[in-house]
Amino acid sequence: MEIFQKAMETMSPADDEMWWGTLGTVRPFPNFNSERDAREVQVALEKKDMNTLVRVLTNRTNAQRQLVAQAYRSLAGKELSAMLKKCLTGGLQDLLLGLMMTPSQFDAHRLRQAMEGLGTDEETLLEVLCTRSREQLKEIIVVYNQEFGRYLENDLISETSKDFTKLLLAILTKEQENLPGVIDYELIDRDVKTLAEAVNGKKVDSAPWIKVLTTRDADHLDRVLLRLESVKGETVDKMIHNHFSGDLRLGLRTLVHSIQNTPLYLAHRLHNSIKKGAAVRGILVSRSEEDLLSVRVEYRRLAQVSLYSALQKEFKGDLQQAYLALCQAEDV
Template sequence: MDIEYFKSLDMWWGTLGTVRPFSNFNPDKDAMELQAALEKKDVNTVVRILSNRNNAQRQVISQTFEELIHKDLQTALKKVLSGDLETFMLQLMMYPLHFEAFRLQQAMAGLGTDEETLMEILCTKSAKQLQDVSVAYNQFYKKDLEKELKAETSGDFAKLVVALLNKQSVSGVVQRDIEVLSASLKGKKAEASPWIDILTSRDVEYLNKVFMGLEMETGQTLDQIVEKRFSGDFRMGLNILVQCIENPFIYLAKRLHTMKTPVVHGIMVSHSEEDLLCIRAAFIKITDTSLYTALQKNFKGDHLQALLAICRSED
């Protein structure tokens, strides 16, 4: 762990993110150092500076860079960086809401839809965050996010993603909801609507009580119920939603364990200032290997160094 990181601990002790505001922040100095590093193609310095500042500070650096150097920092980064490292560093430079909107847009771009990334974002972000992401999506892509989701999905899965986008907290009665969900499983074909309505409108603590009651009533685990009674994209989506209700950090750790570059980028950038420490703890719990070590085994070069800088330390 580097000295600059330790210097910032006194200000942000207790945060669940790995990236924290740099306490001795000097945007003019950072901008000039970045300019010198970019001219020399000194990638290590670029990574060191940008990975040791939080997003708000990176935005100030970007603005200062343009004022002092009269160049756009992102454009300058593109000229020096390449490949996965370029992609990762440019994602770090995005505003958080823009980044989430970008991930959703990319998940729906092209011929196929990346349903799991859609679900990851919709299940792990709060109602307020998703409202803000919807606004950002409209600003950046001039399209309505809900309409885009409806166009790119279908059937019960489409109803599920739209309900998650518009999730709200509604009070309920645990036993009544257990009975409703249990009744939805009685027919030849399980009913999706009660699952969508209840699982997207109750808080996590409440839903875990419902899950416990439903398991006692049916004699099956939630995983078994979802696997046996539902199918297709809806089964996949419902399975992810249940995992995120039970423990979102375990789910995200499982996603990271795939070590697929876009997945690793997405989760690490999205959660670096929020709860990446929790995801790291979950990762070592389910794999017996730290995320830091796993990254070293799967990536290399400057790209690896940037990932390690955001992961921050060994567990």
């Protein structure tokens, strides 16, 4: 940790430049100093200075925020997240607490919240599970158990049913069966035939769709889905809509959309859920260091208005400023 902290805090401008080739909107803060940030945050908490809290915590990467939390613990003898929870309320509290979690903690909490209480938020379950890599999912499983003393797989089984449960578990534990980076034309042909035959008869078989879509890499599936559309003469989305129903239909459509174009899928989700703080918070926090620039581009094309403007219109005050800081800029 000490070596990592020293490297982060002595990052040169040249080192910082490499981050600007990424598709995230939040980049390493130049001349970062965790102790200085911790002192500034401590004063802001004492004065209930929301503007400073937002400015500092939304303009640091997650790795830098973890170092600020560590420095704050040494300085104040208290946990930063606990103090934020005590000082803040509402949407701003939820957002800043989310920013202070590690990515896997944040995803684990989103999944738990989607299954707590009455009813299940299937869209959030699908968003998280369908847009994370196999390695990320393995980490989420471990962290979910650490955070809640529960097993994610068991909770998914108890909160969902039938083929939808099978789909979620297959996504969660997906094991890639084809070699990444290798174009296997025979396997592509077999997969196309398998998917087509599963929806040709009167009785639709969901098992082949679940297996193929959760055991192949994205490049392979892109080729399979394009070929399938050519063979069937209709979009895969329309096939799923016509042959499946209920939560399974939602799950298969979400999985296909995320495979074909993850940023576009997330843009659609933001556009449809802009009034739902949890969905907006989830995407902005989890994608801010990954591909939020691409999501912004797709949102602009989809909605004919920038994500920045949509956030500016929908939210007010300190929460608005925090979301705009994560979004970073207007797209014209």
